[in-house]
Amino acid sequence: MSDADRSFGGASTGAGEIFQLLLDGHARTKADLVHLTGLARSTVSSRVDALLASGLVIPAGEAASTGGRPPSRVAFNPRAGLVLAVDLGASHATVAVSDLGGRILASITHALDIASGPVAVLDRVVAEGRTLLDDATLRAIPIVGVGIGVPGPVEHSSGRPYNPPIMPGWDRFDIPAYVQQTFDVPVLVDNDVNVLALGEQTASFPETTDLIFVKVATGIGAGIIAGGTLQRGAQGSAGDMGHVRVPHSPDSPRANDEDRDLEDLASGSAIAATLRAQGADAETSNDVVELVRSGNPAAIEALRQAGRDVGEVLATVVNLLNPSVIVLGGSIARAGEHLLAGVREVVYRRSIPLATQHLAIVQSPTGERAAVLGAAVLVAREVLSPANVDARVAAAAR
Amino acid sequence: MSDADRSFGGASTGAGEIFQLLLDGHARTKADLVHLTGLARSTVSSRVDALLASGLVIPAGEAASTGGRPPSRVAFNPRAGLVLAVDLGASHATVAVSDLGGRILASITHALDIASGPVAVLDRVVAEGRTLLDDATLRAIPIVGVGIGVPGPVEHSSGRPYNPPIMPGWDRFDIPAYVQQTFDVPVLVDNDVNVLALGEQTASFPETTDLIFVKVATGIGAGIIAGGTLQRGAQGSAGDMGHVRVPHSPDSPRANDEDRDLEDLASGSAIAATLRAQGADAETSNDVVELVRSGNPAAIEALRQAGRDVGEVLATVVNLLNPSVIVLGGSIARAGEHLLAGVREVVYRRSIPLATQHLAIVQSPTGERAAVLGAAVLVAREVLSPANVDARVAAAAR
CATH class of the missing domain: 1.10.10.10 (Winged helix-like DNA-binding domain superfamily/Winged helix DNA-binding domain)
Known part of the structure; x- marks a missing residue:
């Protein structure tokens, strides 16, 4: 043979x-x-x-x-094993324990600076994982895997971040090997938008095979589910919307500008810079969200324009991939309907009718918990694959 | 249950x-x-x-x-059945007979105007199919399916073209029902670039799971294979690159133009129009190809600029999907290395390093036969799926 x-x-x-x-x-x-x-x-x-x-x-x-x-x-038996699911953002972390059915059993969320580097961040996350697992109802159940979403590109096969722009000190750091010093189980690392896409599909669109999740926060990225499968591409860098050049629109206030990367136009940082140039007091994404929520007209218009810019790129995505659902998430998308309105305005005008007639463009119905849910589902699917179940059964028989 | x-x-x-x-x-x-x-x-x-x-x-x-x-x-037994594989272009048709292993056994190619409408075109195709099948070595083998690639968007589930721009008279025409009046077998219809992508993958890149096929001819379109699967999207319109807006490049000779659809800039028709405006005698894609082959400097530069425009959109595709192979095909791409050179110039400059370090951008190694090969593979995969084999086995047992 x-x-x-x-x-x-x-x-x-x-x-x-x-x-x-x-x-x-x-x-x-x-x-x-x-x-x-x-x-x-x-x-x-x-x-x-x-x-x-x-x-x-x-x-x-x-x-x-x-x-x-x-x-x-x-x-x-979903309680045959536990998954440690971790969502690392630029400025926050959520650490959760789920069962093998993707049910979140306990979680911790807090502010955290990703730029403090992999050792400081992972030491804290691992310690919090230990704390969550040291619970009377969970202590007897084995942990079978760890799933981690990080805010930057990841080589999925090795679990190493690859030139991540907002994660200083993390480039090519071997996250799985470091976490396995504490939890000697498979550790799967993926881009945060990939786990968000998986979590959103699992929680809110289980019948949808073609879904794009776009996160608009400090940065911008997309998770692409096509033909029912999360698409990472040949090297795992699929979904990098932030570095797509945006064609300038003739009806845009920036009509005479050069084309620029989407992240330089529509991310939370870029919107804050735009508002500062207009005299507003905005340093961060959170400041932008605060101004929008307080009803500041300039901030609202900036968000709508950011939506149009995101929409220019999504019009291309719709022509290329013909999804049935686009989900907008991240702090800027959650700051009201303004970003969504700008996206819809452009996508429905620019994309071909066959691709938009059944297209839903929605704000994330699942919200922030989609990230840890997606990280848990990522691990559960891997652990429960036919080959891995066979291996576990063979080990139990010895 | x-x-x-x-x-x-x-x-x-x-x-x-x-x-x-x-x-x-x-x-x-x-x-x-x-x-x-x-x-x-x-x-x-x-x-x-x-x-x-x-x-x-x-x-x-x-x-x-x-x-x-x-x-x-x-x-x-690849000779258990035959597939009629048809490639319809704007101005040509190829009708072929293949076995179930995708081996082309006989074929006819000739000029044909797609605008003469579905009845005239399909009557001729069906008659040619009958002629090919009426062969001493093939007569005893049953035909098990028909695969047809057409130069426009198709609702794959129904086999009907959907607002096809260069196929007057074909909009929502029920191609499967018409062909089944002669061949009472499954008839699968797909966009020509989808069958080209399948054929190219089968013939030249069998190990590649993430491949984009771009056809640059009278029009422009793409076939997308991601995660090993041809991606049609939710309504079957995925891969519509022709209607993607091209950001204008600051270093382009059209720096002051508005952004336009890729097909209005880089298709054979658009290049011919550009050359006409410069006083050249170019009406069609073929005229453009002739001028390029004769060494006309304006035509060569127009082709290279078209390559840059295609490259602007492909840079976005690379950031979004991270393919390992991009194949350029169609008459304009085959007119020499100029289009390819323009594409490479832009893609390698604009896309992120992780996505381009292992990216090959090549002219179609398989050439025009990729279309009928892809149409044959499309049908063979369907006919030989587990469920359809089960049904055939059950029928044989009755």
Whole structure:
């Protein structure tokens, strides 16, 4: 046999495939599973027993009897393991513990400066993870993985940030190796907008296969789900909207300016700079949000113009990828409807009708918790993949 | 059981999954398949027998004996069915017959005006298909599907063109229903650049999961393969690069122009118009190609500038999708290295380093045959999907 053949595994595998059928949360009998898979009854029986031994599956009562002893049911056990889910922003962190079903069981959120560097930030995050896990109801459950979203480009295969513009000291830092000094489990690192896209899809758009999540905050980035799959691209840098050049619009107040990167026009930092140039007291994204919430007309107009600029790039995204949902998140998007209004104004005018007739452009319905949810889902999908379930079952049998 | 459960099918299914293991072209024994799948020997045996009865699988000699009667091998039979693969351009058509392995067995290419409308064009295509199929070596093999690439947006689910700009008379025409009056088999219709992307990937970049095919001819469009999958988007209009607005470049000869759609700047028609305005005799894309090949300096510079304009949009595509290969095809791209040089000049300057360090930008290595190859692969993948193989096996058993 060739090596390619071997990668399918031998006759000992297969529990992982049966397990996938239980991920919808429904309890099933062995007879149900024989019917669903077409596998031999003896095969199903031994695999279910192995899944029960691994703890990934638990007894779930009895089905209605059709005469004789009622058959017992089994179900996915989301409490078979815990995930530590971490959302690192430019100026905040959330550390959460979830079960394998993506349910958040506990979390901590606080201000944090990402520029204090990887050792200081990760030491704090790891300590908070330990604190959350040191809980009477959680202590007995093993931690099976750590998911971390960071505010910059990441080489997903290695978990290292790659030239991250707002994360000084983090370039090529081996986040998984550092975290594994404390938690010796798989550590998956991804761009914050990728985990936001996954979390938003999971929580609010589970039927949507083509979704773009755009985060407008201190910086700007996008998470792209196309054909049902999060798209990272060949090196993991997909979704870098912030460095897309924005064509200047003839009806824009900046009509005579040069084209510029989107992040230089529409990010929280850029809007603050625009408002400062007009005499307002705005240093940060948060200052912009405060001014908008206080009803400052210049800030409101700046936000709407930022929305138009984001819309110019999204019109291109819509023509290229034809999503059915665009979700706007991040602190600037959440500062009211102004950014959204500007985006809609441009996208519906510029994109082709076939691509926009069923397109929804919405503010994030899930909000900030989408990030830790997405980080948890990222890890749960990996840990519960057929191959990894097979490996866990084999380990439990030894 | 719920309806969701039923979609997995009953115990009669599963031949299709075994069949997928044979699609790599290697012959295997029943024992190999038991080992690869973990299924019971009796299950594998009955499914292989059903696949043999359906004709999709054929005996393929004997494996080396380990004592006793040598076990017989089976293999995928690409001659179990034929695909009619059609490539319709603005001004040409290619009609080909392929086997289920995507091997082109016969083809016809000729000039044809897409604007003569669907009935005239499809009548001719169907007649040519009949002629190709009426061959002594092919007559006995059933036709199992028709794949058609057309030069405009298509609603892939229905096979209807949707507001196609250069296909007068084709808007919402039911191509599958019309073709099925002659060939009563599945008819899949897709945008020409989608089939070109599939064909190019199959022929030249089989290991590449993130590939963008850009066609620059009378019009401009892109086929997007991301995460290994052709991305059509929610309504099938993904890849519409022609209607993306191009930011004007400060170093462009058009520095004071308004931003315009890419197709209005860099398509064959647009380049011809530019050259006409300079006094050259150029009406069509072909005239442009002729001028470039004759060494006309204005035409060469116009092509290089068109490449820069295409590059402006591709720089955005690279930031958004991080492909590892960009393939340039179509008559304008094939008129020499000038378009390619312009594209490279801009993309490598504008895109982020992580996205370009392993990026190849190449002229189509496969050329015009990529279109019919892609149309054939589109149909073969559909016909040979697990569910469709199961259905065919069940029909053969009745």
